[in-house]
Structure formats: structure tokens, C-alpha cells
Amino acid sequence: MSKKVLHLISSPQGEMSVTKKIGNTIIDKIKEKYPGSIVKEKDLATSPFPHLDKLQIQSWFTSAEDRSPEQLVAIKISEEAIAEMEEADIYVIDAPFYNFAIPSTLKAYLDHITRPGITFKYNESGYSEGLLKNKKAYVAIASSGVYSEGEFQAFDFVSPYLKFILGFLGITDISFIRVEGLRLEGIKETAYQKGVESIVID
Numbered sequence: 424m425s426k427k428v429l430h431l432i433s434s435p436q437g438e439m440s441v442t443k444k445i446g447n448t449i450i451d452k453i454k455e456k457y458p459g460s461i462v463k464e465k466d467l468a469t470s471p472f473p474h475l476d477k478l479q480i481q482s483w484f485t486s487a488e489d490r491s492p493e494q495l496v497a498i499k500i501s502e503e504a505i506a507e508m509e510e511a512d513i514y515v516i517d518a519p520f521y522n523f524a525i526p527s528t529l530k531a532y533l534d535h536i537t538r539p540g541i542t543f544k545y546n547e548s549g550y551s552e553g554l555l556k557n558k559k560a561y562v563a564i565a566s567s568g569v570y571s572e573g574e575f576q577a578f579d580f581v582s583p584y585l586k587f588i589l590g591f592l593g594i595t596d597i598s599f600i601r602v603e604g605l606r607l608e609g610i611k612e613t614a615y616q617k618g619v620e621s622i623v624i625d
Contacts, residue, residue: 425459429511433529434519435468441565441602442517445618449515449561449600456624463507467528472500474527475534483538501535508536513559514594516585520566524580533588542592553593559625560589560597565618567606598623 428450434440454460473479479501482494490498508514518525536542543553562585570579582599589597602618604610 424457425461426453426457426512427510428453428460428462428513428515429507430462430464430515430517431529431532432464432466432517433468433526433532434517435526435528437468440517440519441605441615442519442563444615445563445565445600445602445622446515446517446561448619449563449622449624452622452624453513453515460513463511465504465507465532467532468526471528472504472531472535474531479535501538504532504536505538505541508542508555511558514561516560516562518562518564518581518585520564520570520581523578525584537588537592551591553591553595555593558594558596560594561622562597562599563602563618564599565602565605567604569604569607569610571601571603596625598625 430446430450432440432443432446434442437443450462454462478493478497482490482498483501485491485494516529518529521527524530539545542555543551545551562582564581566581568575570576570581586597586599589595600618600622602614604614
């Protein structure tokens, strides 16, 4: 059965990006398993989302019929991004290490799709419930050092954050594909191939 795939690119390095290469490899493998799958690519580096401002946030908490013309324009990018998330069956998220965390372009995107009452809600007890359910996410991570284990594992703020925020939105089936040690002698030589070999499509 074919799938709808949303590919989120956040590296500004274009075709030289390791995460984009791994992301494309993940997509190739998805297509192999699910022939006829449709891929929508969203390059957050070339078409970045604006950081949240007062107008954006006010538009979220104003009913549709009461929104000003400015608020209607401001909220459009969020509405369209959420519609794409809801439509997709699988997300492929490119997440390079930038100072131990995700690029600001990806953070801005996540800020726009994390909206109360639409992608998550709170119940009577105050606990949240994610509304993007029955989705699969593959996260392609690239880093110059090794952060999946060892003494620097505590400095990985990419995978813990993405696991939490995606889970908060209801996306709990997540696979992390790592290409790490890209600047370490004795590791960098096989880092990419090791990452490719770790890809398993459910």
C-alpha cells in the first residue's frame, strides 16, 4: 500500500547535507517497501518559517470569524503546515546537530505546528493528548562527534527533544538514524555507511 511521505529538510547545505542524503535514502527505502508512495519535500532552509511573534500567537487564540486581515495572513503558514502533517502517513525529518541541538529553522517549524486544540489537547486532569496519531517518523541525525553513547551522550539535545515533542503531538513511532563521528579519525571513514545500514523500514 502506498504512503504519503513528508520530508522536512533543515540543513542549509543543500545537496552537500549529510542529513539530506540520509533522508533521501530513507525515502528510497520507503518507496521500495511501499511502491507508489508520494513524497512532499519541505525545505525549511530555503523557505524558513518565521519565528513566533505576538501577531502569530494572537491569531491562534482568536476565533476564525473574529480574526483581523493581518491575523488571517499570519496564521496561514501554520494552518497549511498542520494540514500537511495531518495528510502524511510518514515523516522523514532531517536533523543535523547545530551546537548540540536542532537548527532554528526546524524549531520554528515545530513551533508553528504545536498548537493547542489542533495538534494536541489537554484533558480534564491536565494531561496532554497528542492528536497526530497513527503516524511514523524517521529522524536523520548527523553529527561531527559521537553522541548516541559514551561520555558525550549527555550533550545530545537533538534526539531527546524530538522524541518528546513528536510524542507530545501523538507521534510515538519514531526511528532515529544516525551518521555520527564525521570528524573523528577511525570513525568518519565508515560513519555514513553505518548509518545507511541501520535503516529499517517498518
